[in-house]
Amino acid sequence: VEPGGPPGDGGVPEVWGTSRSGEDSVKVLDRRGLRSCRAERKQRRGGGVRKLPDSRKRVQVQRSSTLHNPVVMFSTRKTWDLDHAPCLQELWKKDISLDASSVDFLMSDGEDEGSFLSLPTAAFSHRPSLSTELSETNAPSQQQLIQALQDKVCDFQARLRSEEVSRHLLLQQLKERSIREEACLQRRSEDRAQGVRVLQLSDRLRCPEEEQLVTRLHTQVEELEEKLSDQTQVVERLRSELGATDLEKQLELLLVENQRLKQELKSCRSSELQSLDAAAENCSHCPHRQDVESLQRQVSLWENQARQRERRLAELEPELLEKTSRVESLRRQLEESRRQLEESRRQLEESRRRQEEAERKLSLRLRECEEELARQARVQYVTQTVEVDSADSLRAMAELQTKNAGLQEQLCVQRTLLRELENQLHESQRTCAQLRTQILVYEGEMERAQGQLEVEMQNLEEEKNRVIEEAFVRAESEMKAVHENLAGVRMNLLSLQPALRTLTCDYNCLKRQVQEFPFMLDKAITEAKQEICQVISEVSSTNQELLCKYKREMNLRKKCHNELVRLKGNIRVFCRVRPASPEVQDSADSKNMLSFDSEDDAVLYLSNKGKMMTFDLDRVFPPKATQEEVFQEVQSLVTSCIDGFNVCIFAYGQTGSGKTFTMEGAVDNPGINQRALRLLFSEVTDKAPDWDYRISVSMVEIYNETLRNLLGENPSDKLDIKMNPDGSGQLYVPGLTEITVQSPEDINRVFELGFMNRATACTNLNEHSSRSHALLIITVSGVNSATGNRTQGKLNLVDLAGSERIGRSGAEGSRLREAQCINKSLSALGDVINALRGRHAHVPFRNSRLTYLLQDSLNGDSKTLMMVQVSPLSGNMSESICSLKFAQRVRSVELMSSSSSRRHENSSTSSSPTHDSVELDSPPVTPLPLPISRASSAGSSLSSASRTPSSSRRRSQSQLSTGRLKLTA
Numbered sequence: 001v002e003p004g005g006p007p008g009d010g011g012v013p014e015v016w017g018t019s020r021s022g023e024d025s026v027k028v029l030d031r032r033g034l035r036s037c038r039a040e041r042k043q044r045r046g047g048g049v050r051k052l053p054d055s056r057k058r059v060q061v062q063r064s065s066t067l068h069n070p071v072v073m074f075s076t077r078k079t080w081d082l083d084h085a086p087c088l089q090e091l092w093k094k095d096i097s098l099d100a101s102s103v104d105f106l107m108s109d110g111e112d113e114g115s116f117l118s119l120p121t122a123a124f125s126h127r128p129s130l131s132t133e134l135s136e137t138n139a140p141s142q143q144q145l146i147q148a149l150q151d152k153v154c155d156f157q158a159r160l161r162s163e164e165v166s167r168h169l170l171l172q173q174l175k176e177r178s179i180r181e182e183a184c185l186q187r188r189s190e191d192r193a194q195g196v197r198v199l200q201l202s203d204r205l206r207c208p209e210e211e212q213l214v215t216r217l218h219t220q221v222e223e224l225e226e227k228l229s230d231q232t233q234v235v236e237r238l239r240s241e242l243g244a245t246d247l248e249k250q251l252e253l254l255l256v257e258n259q260r261l262k263q264e265l266k267s268c269r270s271s272e273l274q275s276l277d278a279a280a281e282n283c284s285h286c287p288h289r290q291d292v293e294s295l296q297r298q299v300s301l302w303e304n305q306a307r308q309r310e311r312r313l314a315e316l317e318p319e320l321l322e323k324t325s326r327v328e329s330l331r332r333q334l335e336e337s338r339r340q341l342e343e344s345r346r347q348l349e350e351s352r353r354r355q356e357e358a359e360r361k362l363s364l365r366l367r368e369c370e371e372e373l374a375r376q377a378r379v380q381y382v383t384q385t386v387e388v389d390s391a392d393s394l395r396a397m398a399e400l401q402t403k404n405a406g407l408q409e410q411l412c413v414q415r416t417l418l419r420e421l422e423n424q425l426h427e428s429q430r431t432c433a434q435l436r437t438q439i440l441v442y443e444g445e446m447e448r449a450q451g452q453l454e455v456e457m458q459n460l461e462e463e464k465n466r467v468i469e470e471a472f473v474r475a476e477s478e479m480k481a482v483h484e485n486l487a488g489v490r491m492n493l494l495s496l497q498p499a500l501r502t503l504t505c506d507y508n509c510l511k512r513q514v515q516e517f518p519f520m521l522d523k524a525i526t527e528a529k530q531e532i533c534q535v536i537s538e539v540s541s542t543n544q545e546l547l548c549k550y551k552r553e554m555n556l557r558k559k560c561h562n563e564l565v566r567l568k569g570n571i572r573v574f575c576r577v578r579p580a581s582p583e584v585q586d587s588a589d590s591k592n593m594l595s596f597d598s599e600d601d602a603v604l605y606l607s608n609k610g611k612m613m614t615f616d617l618d619r620v621f622p623p624k625a626t627q628e629e630v631f632q633e634v635q636s637l638v639t640s641c642i643d644g645f646n647v648c649i650f651a652y653g654q655t656g657s658g659k660t661f662t663m664e665g666a667v668d669n670p671g672i673n674q675r676a677l678r679l680l681f682s683e684v685t686d687k688a689p690d691w692d693y694r695i696s697v698s699m700v701e702i703y704n705e706t707l708r709n710l711l712g713e714n715p716s717d718k719l720d721i722k723m724n725p726d727g728s729g730q731l732y733v734p735g736l737t738e739i740t741v742q743s744p745e746d747i748n749r750v751f752e753l754g755f756m757n758r759a760t761a762c763t764n765l766n767e768h769s770s771r772s773h774a775l776l777i778i779t780v781s782g783v784n785s786a787t788g789n790r791t792q793g794k795l796n797l798v799d800l801a802g803s804e805r806i807g808r809s810g811a812e813g814s815r816l817r818e819a820q821c822i823n824k825s826l827s828a829l830g831d832v833i834n835a836l837r838g839r840h841a842h843v844p845f846r847n848s849r850l851t852y853l854l855q856d857s858l859n860g861d862s863k864t865l866m867m868v869q870v871s872p873l874s875g876n877m878s879e880s881i882c883s884l885k886f887a888q889r890v891r892s893v894e895l896m897s898s899s900s901s902r903r904h905e906n907s908s909t910s911s912s913p914t915h916d917s918v919e920l921d922s923p924p925v926t927p928l929p930l931p932i933s934r935a936s937s938a939g940s941s942l943s944s945a946s947r948t949p950s951s952s953r954r955r956s957q958s959q960l961s962t963g964r965l966k967l968t969a
């Protein structure tokens with residue numbers, strides 16, 4: 001706050017404010033003094049009777065405490081709360097407002113005589129009562145006394161007036177003095193302001209040290225920053241110029257030149273190698289070959305050297321990178337130092353700001369202290385003045401001295417505060433010194449870092465120069481070597497020029513040939529195409545001829561096959577001997593009575609009661625023969641069916657001799673039925689492009705001369721055999737189910753269905769199956785897609801019921817009827833075969849359901865195969881002999897043509913063999929003499945005569961197969 005500035009509404013006591021004139025201030029002080037003097041006088045006048053009211057006393061005490069209480073003053077100064085600190089002016093006003101009369105009295109300035117005189121009036125307001133009291137006590141003396149007193153009063157009043165006048169004068173003097181003092185104060189304030197200025201100046205003088213320090217630090221920081229920026233620029237420049245110095249530029253140029261020369265060398269070498277390779281073929285004995293090889297070796301040597309130098313360069317590159325990284329780390333250190341410097345500068349700024357703040361506070365405090373001191377000095381002066389003037393003034397002076405003592409205390413407190421502030425200042429200076437020391441430390445560190453950086457930079461510079469010089473030297477030497485190599489290569493190229501020219505000539509020649517090659521190729525292709533077309537036309541004509549030949553051959557094959565079958569006999573008889581079952585091997589009847597000819601597979605020897613019987617058949621299968629081997633002999637008949645022939649294969653033999661095994665077989669070892677169907681499928685598949693075949697299957701059972709449809713919905717229904725009404729003379733079975741099969745899976749399903757229906761129709765399947773004939777009828781219909789020719793063949797696969805001698809078995813009842821039916825049908829079969837053998841006019845097909853059903857397959861050019869099943873055991877010898885004799889008889893039969901057959905059938909006058917004549921029901925007992933000579937061998941010993949027909953037929957078959965006999969033979 002500047003002296004003479006705006007009124008201090010805070011901090012500075014209002015008594016020194018400029019809102020009141022100096023006169024007012026004096027007046028106030030004077031009022032105080034007067035008030036206290038008047039109070040004393042009143043007390044004295046009142047003789048201690050009247051006292052001031054408690055409230056007023058309290059106000060006075062409060063006022064003085066307010067005025068002189070240093071706590072309040074210091075509190076305002078301590079807090080510096082300018083808005084809420086109670087100022088003395090307010091307290092003064094508050095004090096005055098408490099007593100309005102005092103205010104009026106005090107504000108009268110002593111000039112208002114009325115008010116001034118009112119005081120005595122007021123003061124002596126009790127006088128009448130006092131006079132009254134005195135008059136009441138002692139009237140005459142009292143009158144005198146009163147008079148005296150009144151005189152005194154007058155005297156007093158006069159004195160008072162004079163005192164008032166003197167006081168007024170004194171006040172005038174005081175006023176003048178105050179004016180002077182005001183002026184003095186003004187001067188002092190000016191001096192103080194000057195002092196403040198001086199103080200500020202001193203502060204400024206004192207601050208410059210710090211400012212100098214700060215400035216110096218700033219300067220140092222700036223210098224360091226400049227250095228840092230310079231160093232950074234140097235580092236950047238070095239970094240940017242790492243490849244940009246003259247040496248490095250030269251190095252780069254050299255490297256580029258080196259690279260270019262290397263590429264040139266490589267291209268020269270490759271062209272040289274190509275030339276050499278080309279020339280090597282043409283001039284393997286060239287005199288330059290050795291030179292070229294030596295040059296190649298030199299080139300490879302130089303290449304190795306170049307590679308080594310490249311490796312050396314690659315090794316040097318990491319060193320350069322390491323140096324660069326070191327420069328980077330130094331730069332980072334420098335950055336860190338700069339950052340620390342920034343931090344210290346910031347701390348310094350902060351401390352400086354704090355110090356300025358503290359100093360500002362101190363100056364304010366100092367100014368207040370000075371003002372207080374000045375105020376105290378004035379009070380002291382007033383006190384001294386009053387002391388001179390009067391005794392009241394002396395008392396007032398005593399009070400003032402008391403106040404002065406309080407102010408002295410305040411001054412002590414202020415001094416204490418001043419000391420504290422000085423301590424704070426010292427503390428700040430110490431902090432400043434510490435910071436200065438710290439800054440010095442930082443400067444030292446920075447200098448050290450800078451020194452290190454400079455050393456590092458110098459080292460790096462030297463290292464860089466050294467490396468560059470080394471690289472330059474190496475590059476120079478390499479370039480020199482490369483130049484030399486290039487000169488050598490050029491020399492080589494010059495020496496290779498003639499070879500190159502030769503090669504060029506060859507190349508041009510070849511090029512011409514290559515250019516002509518497409519035309520030659522086109523010409524050759526055209527010629528080849530013409531030749532190919534010609535060959536294709538020839539081949540197609542040849543194919544046509546071959547196709548015609550093939551068809552002719554196929555027809556011939558068919559004729560040959562038929563002729564072969566015919567030569568073999570339309571009725572063929574095979575015999576299969578089953579193996580002895582393990583159960584009967586240890587029994588008495590387990591002796592093997594059959595033997596075989598190792599050289600002739602159509603002869604079977606039977607030892608019966610010491611006599612050896614020989615049976616000639618078409619084929620004899622021993623027990624070890626497999627199903628496959630059996631089917632191998634049968635399959636030619638099966639394929640005849642595709643050609644439109646009717647074929648009948650039936651198994652004949654005693655019960656348990658293996659008929660079902662041969663025809664049906666087991667699941668994992670199928671018999672003729674399944675194999676025949678599979679063969680038919682494969683055959684028709686082979687002929688599929690030309691022929692479209694359809695294979696249908698029917699299954700029939702004949703039990704007790706009753707025909708049952710095993711594939712029908714109701715297998716128990718009886719079927720009948722009738723003549724076809726279309727007049728073709730063919731037989732057919734109305735209601736017989738035919739299922740078309742197209743795959744082996746269909747065959748399996750058909751067999752399962754037939755087996756299931758057969759089981760449904762009978763209670764005891766095994767027993768029943770052995771007592772009935774089972775027929776599998778396969779019809780194969782084919783259409784030739786090219787010619788439209790149609791064929792139809794029928795394959796009858798018959799599993800006959802077991803032949804049994806009734807007398808031996810002792811059957812009765814139904815078993816007897818079954819046996820009779822079986823024997824009847826078998827006898828009918830024998831009669832038919834006998835009639836066919838004897839070429840009788842009448843063949844009794846209708847004597848049984850079996851023969852009637854098989855009429856198509858037993859007649860004309862049909863082919864029949866009888867598989868005779870026999871057991872080798874001695875216990876079954878009589879049945880075996882009977883079966884074999886029957887087989888031998890059948891074998892002698894030659895089927896007649898269908899026309900003759902039908903003719904014979906129609907002429908029913910021919911003798912029909914009876915059951916007795918055939919004696920199939922008891923063949924072993926009374927065998928009939930066979931009508932053919934071959935049959936005579938049955939039961940006789942082996943003789944060449946008896947074997948002649950069979951042997952001659954097999955011989956003729958073998959001759960036919962070798963083509964030595966005519967087909968008509």
Ligand SMILES: Nc1ncnc2c1ncn2[C@@H]1O[C@H](COP(=O)(O)OP(=O)(O)OP(=O)(O)O)[C@@H](O)[C@H]1O
Nearest residue numbers: 578579654655656657658659660661769770801802
């Ligand atoms: N060549 C053979 N190899 C192995 N086992 C066979 C052979 N022949 C027949 N058997 C077996 O002999 C047993 C009787 O054969 P199978 O039932 O075929 O006789 P069958 O003549 O059909 O009798 P039936 O007239 O009573 O029907 C069967 O268990 C069969 O497996």
